[in-house]
Structure formats: C-alpha cells, structure tokens
Amino acid sequence: xxxxxxxxxxxxxxxxxxxxxxxxxxxxxxxxxxxxxxxxxxxxxxxxxxxxxxxxxxxxxxxxxxxxxxxxxxxxxxxxxxxxxxxxxxxxxxxxxxxxxxxxxxxxxxxxxxxxxxxxxxxxxxxxxxxxxxxxxxxxxxxxxxxxxxxxxxxxxxxxxxxxxxxxxxxxxxxxxxxxxxxxxxxxxxxxxxxxxxxxxxxxxxxxxxxxxxxxxxxxxxxxxxxxxxxxxxxxxxxxxxxxxxxxxxxxxxxxxxxxxxxxxxxxxxxxxxxxxxxxxxxxxxxxxxxxxxxxxxxxxxxxxxxxxxxxxxxxxxxxxxxxxxxxxxxxxxxxxxxxxxxxxxxxxxxxxxxxxxxxxxxxxxxxxxxxxxxxxxxxxxxxxxxxxxxxxxxxxxxxxxxxxxxxxxxxxxxxxxxxxxxxxxxxxxxxxxxxxxxxxxxxxxxxxxxxxxxxxxxxxxxxxxxxxxxxxxxxxxxxxxxxxxxxxxxxxxxxxxxxxxxxxxxxxxxxxxxxxxxx
RNA sequence: GGCGCGUUGGUGUAACUGGUUAACACGCCGCCCUCUCAAGGCGGAGAGCACGGGUUCGAGUCCCGUACGCGCUACCA
Numbered sequence: 001x002x003x004x005x006x007x008x009x010x011x012x013x014x015x016x017x018x019x020x021x022x023x024x025x026x027x028x029x030x031x032x033x034x035x036x037x038x039x040x041x042x043x044x045x046x047x048x049x050x051x052x053x054x055x056x057x058x059x060x061x062x063x064x065x066x067x068x069x070x071x072x073x074x075x076x077x078x079x080x081x082x083x084x085x086x087x088x089x090x091x092x093x094x095x096x097x098x099x100x101x102x103x104x105x106x107x108x109x110x111x112x113x114x115x116x117x118x119x120x121x122x123x124x125x126x127x128x129x130x131x132x133x134x135x136x137x138x139x140x141x142x143x144x145x146x147x148x149x150x151x152x153x154x155x156x157x158x159x160x161x162x163x164x165x166x167x168x169x170x171x172x173x174x175x176x177x178x179x180x181x182x183x184x185x186x187x188x189x190x191x192x193x194x195x196x197x198x199x200x201x202x203x204x205x206x207x208x209x210x211x212x213x214x215x216x217x218x219x220x221x222x223x224x225x226x227x228x229x230x231x232x233x234x235x236x237x238x239x240x241x242x243x244x245x246x247x248x249x250x251x252x253x254x255x256x257x258x259x260x261x262x263x264x265x266x267x268x269x270x271x272x273x274x275x276x277x278x279x280x281x282x283x284x285x286x287x288x289x290x291x292x293x294x295x296x297x298x299x300x301x302x303x304x305x306x307x308x309x310x311x312x313x314x315x316x317x318x319x320x321x322x323x324x325x326x327x328x329x330x331x332x333x334x335x336x337x338x339x340x341x342x343x344x345x346x347x348x349x350x351x352x353x354x355x356x357x358x359x360x361x362x363x364x365x366x367x368x369x370x371x372x373x374x375x376x377x378x379x380x381x382x383x384x385x386x387x388x389x390x391x392x393x394x395x396x397x398x399x400x401x402x403x404x405x406x407x408x409x410x411x412x413x414x415x416x417x418x419x420x421x422x423x424x425x426x427x428x429x430x431x432x433x434x435x436x437x438x439x440x441x442x443x444x445x446x447x448x449x450x451x452x453x454x455x456x457x458x459x460x461x462x463x464x465x466x467x468x469x470x471x472x473x474x475x476x477x478x479x480x481x482x483x484x485x486x487x488x489x490x491x492x493x494x495x496x497x498x499x500x501x502x503x504x505x506x507x508x509x510x511x512x513x514x515x516x517x518x519x520x
Numbered sequence: 521g522g523c524g525c526g527u528u529g530g531u532g533u534a535a536c537u538g539g540u541u542a543a544c545a546c547g548c549c550g551c552c553c554u555c556u557c558a559a560g561g562c563g564g565a566g567a568g569c570a571c572g573g574g575u576u577c578g579a580g581u582c583c584c585g586u587a588c589g590c591g592c593u594a595c596c597a
Contacts, residue, residue: 031597033596033597065597066597067596067597121595123595125595126594126595133594133596134594136594137593137594137596138521138593139521140593140594141521141522141592141593141594142521142522143521144521144522169595171595187524187525187526190524190525191524192523192524193523196522196523196524196593197523197593198593200594201594201595203595204595205595206595208595210594210595210596210597211596211597212597214597215597230591231525231526231590231591232590232591232592232597233591233592233597234524234525234591234592235523235524235525235591235592235593236592236593236597238524256525258525258526258590259590259591261589261590263530263531265589265590266589266590267590295532298532298533298545299532299533300532300533301533302532302533302534305534305535305536306536309534309544310533310534310543310544310545311544311545312532312533312544312545312546329532329533330525330526330527331525331526331527331590332525332526332527332589332590332591333531333532333533334531334532335531335532336530336531336532336546336547343558344547347531347532347546348531348546348547349531349532349545349546349547350546351546352545352546352547353545353546355559359559401559401560402557402558402559404558412558429556433556463555466555476555477555478554478555478556479555480555481555481556482555482556484555485555485556486556491556491557492556492557493556493557493558493559494556494557494558494559495556495557495559496554496555496556497555497556498555
C-alpha cells in the first residue's frame with residue numbers, strides 16, 4: 001500500500017511583486033527546472049541558498065525555470081516541491097514561474113536592441129537533432145566561428161527586413177575589446193576576455209526569450225542580491241554580467257557551488273543511477289529529514305574549523321548558525337554508493353548519519369516518524385500512544401539502537417509488534433540457533449514452562465532464570481539465549497536478549513518458545 | 521578545438537596569514553565486551569598532499585609547466 005504524501009505547498013502562480021524591503025536585505029533564490037523530482041544536487045543548492053538566507057535574515061525565493069516549454073507542466077513542479085517540503089526548506093516568496101515573465105524578458109531584449117546593445121541576426125535557423133545536440137555543439141565549437149555578418153547591418157536595413165517579415169533572432173553584441181570580471185564568493189576573481197564570449201541569442205526567432213536573458217531579468221525583478229547556484233553556470237555568468245551592465249542594473253554577488261558527481265566522477269543522473277538521485281527516495285526509504293540535510297550540507301561544505309572543530313552532527317539550527325559561503329569547498333564532491341548493493345544502496349555516510357540521528361534524537365522527535373512507518377506497514381496500534389505508551393517507548397529505545405532507517409522499525413521490529421508469529425524466521429538463524437543442538441527440542445518447552453511460572457518477569461528476573469536453567473541443565477547460557485532470540489524474533493541479532501524477552505512479554509514468549517520446536 | 525574551474529587515504533572533509541611523525545568522519549580490517557549483532561568500546565591498515573620544476577632555512581599551503589577530471593562553448597536550462 002502506497003503511502004499518500006500530500007503536498008502542502010500550493011501551486012499558485014505568484015505575482016512577481018515584492019514587499020518593501022531595506023536596501024541591505026539579502027535575497028537569494030533557488031531556480032530549478034521542473035524536471036518532476038528534486039535531484040540531490042538541486043537539493044543541496046536549495047539548502048545552501050536557504051541556509052544563507054536564514055543565517056543572514058534574508059529572503060529565500062523559489063522560482064521555477066520553465067522557459068523550456070517542453071517541460072512546462074505543473075506535475076513536473078510537484079516533485080520539486082515535495083522534496084523541498086520534506087527537507088523543510090521553506091521559501092518566503094514564490095513559487096514564481098519564469099514563463100509568466102516572457103513579456104518582460106521580451107521587452108528587455110527589445111530595449112537592448114533599441115539601445116544598440118543587441119542586433120537582429122537574419123541567419124536561417126539551423127535544425128538540430130535533440131538527441132545528438134551535445135556532440136554536435138562540441139563539433140561545431142571546434143571550428144573557428146566567423147564574425148556574425150549582421151552585427152554591422154545598418155539599422156535601416158535591419159528594420160526594413162524585419163518589417164518585411166523576415167525571421168530573425170536578437171543577439172547581444174559583445175564588445176570586441178575588454179573583459180568582464182566578477183568576484184565569485186566561492187571561486188574568487190573571475191575574468192574573461194570579450195573575445196571569448198560569443199554574441200548570445202536573447203530572443204529566438206519565434207519571439208521566445210532565452211535562458212541567460214530570462215535569469216538576469218528575473219533576478220533583477222526579484223531584487224536578488226546573491227546568486228548561489230551550481231558551478232555549471234560559472235562560465236555563463238560572464239554573459240549575464242554583460243546583460244546586467246547593458247540593462248543598467250547593479251550586478252548581484254555570485255557564489256558557485258561545486259557539483260555532486262557519481263562514483264565514477266561522471267554526472268549523477270536519474271537515467272543512469274536511478275531513484276538514488278531523487279530526494280523523495282530518501283523520504284520513502286525512512287530517512288530523517290534533518291539527517292539527510294546534515295549529510296547534504298557536509299557534501300562540499302564544512303563549518304569553520306576554529307569554531308566548530310571536527311564536528312559532523314549539526315542540527316538544523318546549528319547548520320544555520322555555522323553556515324558561511326567561505327566554508328564551501330571548490331572541488332566537486334562524489335556521492336558515494338554501489339549500485340546493486342541492497343544494504344548499502346546509497347552513500348554509506350548518509351546511512352550512518354541517519355542511524356546516528358535515529359538513535360540520538362529525543363524519542364518524542366522520533367515518534368512521529370516511527371508512527372507513520374508502522375501505520376504504513378499495518379503494525380500501528382493507537383494504544384501505543386495511550387495505555388501501551390511506556391511499553392512502546394521502551395521497545396523503541398531498544399530497537400532504535402540498531403536501526404539505520406525508519407523502515408527498520410518494520411523490518412526488524414515486526415516480531416515486537418505482532419501477537420502471533422507472522423514474521424520471518426531467518427533461515428541462517430534457525431539453522432544456527434535452533435537446529436544445531438538437538439537438546440533444544442526438550443530445553444525450549446521446559447524453558448517455556450519456567451517462564452510461564454516466573455513472577456519476576458523483568459530483565460533481571462529473566463536473566464536469573466535463564467542462567468539458573470542453563471546451570472541446571474548443564475548447558476551454556478549462550479545456547480539458551482541464542483535459541484530464545486531466534487524463537488522469539490526469528491532473528492540472530494538484536495538487542496540484549498533479556499530485554500527482548502521482557503518486552504515480548506510472558507504470553508508471547510511462552511507461545512513462541514513452544515512453537516519453535518516445530519522449526520527443529 | 522577554445523575558454524574556465526578543480527586535483528589531500530576508497531568516500532566526505534581539516535590542517536591559523538608556509539613551520540612538529542598530514543587530522544577527523546564514513547567505510548574497511550582486527551581485538552574486546554558479551555547471550556547475539558548489522559550495536560557499543562578499543563586499536564590498525566590506508567594519502568606524504570596528481571606529477572615535474574621553482575621560490576624559501578623550511579611548501580599540502582606561494583609561482584610556473586604537464587597530466588587528468590569536470591563545466592561552458594545551442595534559436596537547452
């Protein structure tokens with residue numbers, strides 16, 4: 001049965017208007033493409049923007065970059081929102097949709113044309129096959145590009161041809177002499193010669209504004225002060241700086257983030273690597289959001305050493321407190337995992353961190369996650385919140401010590417929550433702990449009888465009984481405890497056995513010990 | 521091809537403005553605890569800081585070159 005996750009974030013096409021703000025207020029944005037899911041890389045970008053905003057009492061804006069009409073679909077946006085909601089990356093404004101601002105972008109292009117910063121290019125459109133686009137672009141780039149002939153076309157002729165209905169694109173006219181520069185918050189001073197920047201297209205021949213123009217217009221419109229995004233945008237930033245200048249607007253600060261790569265240092269993609277790249281996968285696999293957030297934050301960033309030392313565990317608040325762009329590493333980070341390994345299906349450090357959170361956060365904080373999990377697997381009882389709460393909390397305290405994900409409360413916890421024996425008996429455990437010694441066939445029923453009449457059914461009373469029985473029968477305590485563990489839980493590992501017997505309780509213990517003889 | 525960015529153990533990161541045998545975490549291996557363990561405790565292996573030069577009394581930290589990786593180079597974002 002699939003759990004329903006309602007998305008509380010409402011998809012309203014926000015108006016791009018903003019509240020009064022002080023000049024110094026920091027404003028950042030996360031601007032994903034509507035791909036249908038939130039990618040771990042995107043999530044980290046969102047996280048760093050969010051941390052930066054919260055740390056500096058700024059504003060975090062969400063903007064959907066749906067300029068590519070092919071993927072403009074609200075269903076595609078939902079996945080992004082779900083991921084952000086789960087991680088608790090709440091935004092202050094938006095979601096805004098870039099496509100809603102087409103007219104403004106177009107107007108900006110026209111303005112640049114009018115002011116002589118751009119020109120019409122009447123070169124016929126070259127058809128490109130989407131599948132081989134990357135390759136073809138790379139090929140084409142190898143050849144020296146001739147200076148665009150329309151750069152110097154007279155205004156009169158340009159106007160005349162446009163009026164005659166001839167199709168054209170509007171290109172930005174990059175000056176021949178000079179260079180752009182900006183100080184990147186992560187990578188430092190960036191410079192680029194104008195001659196290395198091509199005359200970028202602002203408006204397609206069908207009137208559609210293109211990415212570089214759109215981001216700049218929107219970031220101006222939304223008064224973004226710090227553009228924090230993936231390093232894949234670093235080179236293009238020079239073009240954008242040029243646009244800000246031509247538009248006569250102040251250039252924001254930029255901070256580029258190193259990328260998250262696959263173990264082979266190649267691109268981490270859903271196509272190649274599957275669900276592991278999608279944030280909702282972690283939600284559905286039993287991760288605690290704060291744990292995953294913590295892990296993500298440390299992927300390419302570290303807090304100031306002098307202040308925080310070697311710490312690795314940071315609560316959400318501590319993350320905000322300690323966050324600084326100065327701590328961002330410049331090299332790409334590898335998201336480490338082995339495909340096909342069921343136990344270590346994702347980065348092992350992420351799993352470790354999740355386990356760490358499960359065993360150390362306040363029980364009351366953990367409770368809702370476990371409740372949701374048990375409800376989903378049909379193991380939940382309302383009594384766990386009322387008359388059985390003490391027992392339930394005790395059981396969780398035992399179980400969480402060995403859980404890596406919240407799913408383990410079902411996987412390992414089932415024997416603790418069901419009355420009958422509708423849980424799996426691990427084959428290896430049965431063989432090793434129940435079938436190995438034939439004496440158990442008699443010992444377990446005797447043990448069951450002994451437990452049935454035990455008045456002090458507590459950890460200590462149980463231990464005393466088991467030790468005494470072992471002594472009387474002349475067997476090792478381990479023989480009895482291991483057999484009991486498997487009889488009661490079907491498993492070979494778990495919490496201390498005396499505690500296990502205690503929480504399983506007298507009735508189930510007796511019944512399961514008797515039943516175990518059938519397995520021998 | 522051009523331009524840009526990067527390179528510390530398997531992975532993620534440290535190492536004050538150059539100065540002890542390069543530290544921590546995950547993982548791995550071993551030992552211990554013990555009723556088991558995928559838990560806990562303890563310990564170990566694993567990089568001499570991509571490579572080659574240079575500056576310096578001294579460089580992972582500064583400079584140059586090379587290699588490799590990544591990004592951008594589109595009427596994609």
